[in-house]
Amino acid sequence: MTNRERAILAVTALKKEYPNAECSLIYSDPIQMLIATRLSAQCTDSRVNSVTPALFKRFPTVYDFANADVSEVEEYICPCGLYKTKAKDIVNMCKEIIQRYNGTVPDTIEELTTLPGVGRKTANLVVGDIYSKPSVVVDTHFIRITARLGFHNTKDPFKIEQIMKKILPENESSDFCHRVVIHGRAVCNAREPKCDKCCMIGFCEYGKNFSNSNKKDD
Numbered sequence: 047m048t049n050r051e052r053a054i055l056a057v058t059a060l061k062k063e064y065p066n067a068e069c070s071l072i073y074s075d076p077i078q079m080l081i082a083t084r085l086s087a088q089c090t091d092s093r094v095n096s097v098t099p100a101l102f103k104r105f106p107t108v109y110d111f112a113n114a115d116v117s118e119v120e121e122y123i124c125p126c127g128l129y130k131t132k133a134k135d136i137v138n139m140c141k142e143i144i145q146r147y148n149g150t151v152p153d154t155i156e157e158l159t160t161l162p163g164v165g166r167k168t169a170n171l172v173v174g175d176i177y178s179k180p181s182v183v184v185d186t187h188f189i190r191i192t193a194r195l196g197f198h199n200t201k202d203p204f205k206i207e208q209i210m211k212k213i214l215p216e217n218e219s220s221d222f223c224h225r226v227v228i229h230g231r232a233v234c235n236a237r238e239p240k241c242d243k244c245c246m247i248g249f250c251e252y253g254k255n256f257s258n259s260n261k262k263d264d
Contacts, residue, residue, distance in 0.1 A: 054215065060225035060245065083172065085098070086126075087132070109144065112141045155181075166203065180211070182207045183223040188230075197213070
């Protein structure tokens with residue numbers, strides 16, 4: 047089986063298992079998504095979602111954030127951790143979006159990653175969810191599960207992104223990433239993956255070891 051064939055099987059299996067593929071961060075426009083994603087670094091999405099309603103009410107537009115006092119932004123986002131760095135990045139990225147892009151969040155990974163605090167993970171999420179372009183969001187769940195499936199043996203996010211871009215159907219790649227995260231939380235966790243409950247065990251390299259072990263026990 048080729049990696050392309052396995053990728054299509056994975057897309058199909060996860061699509062059936064998790065029909066609704068959505069980002070778990072709550073937002074109502076591109077700038078809110080960009081900021082929420084920045085806040086999610088080393089922080090849970092649920093924690094971010096508990097902070098952003100008050101934050102976005104206080105600073106409803108990119109212009110409000112650009113003119114904000116960094117210390118005030120810090121107060122709102124403190125529960126998210128690394129709040130001093132994140133607050134500074136948020137204010138500065140909004141200033142640059144106004145200066146360079148007339149207040150509109152750019153729609154390419156190349157442009158997004160020039161903004162303060164924006165890495166490829168954040169850029170891919172924005173490009174995929176906001177602008178519906180092919181994207182591969184590489185987080186810890188994605189690294190773990192794609193390795194277990196047998197697509198790679200690296201932990202380098204950029205290399206994984208490039209590998210998966212070549213084999214995932216473009217129109218499915220963004221939703222596939224969301225489904226992988228859901229699957230990683232529910233079934234294929236880091237310490238004790240529930241292989242017996244996995245919809246991909248039939249073609250997963252890691253799952254083969256589980257199946258073979260069970261056969262020996264029988």
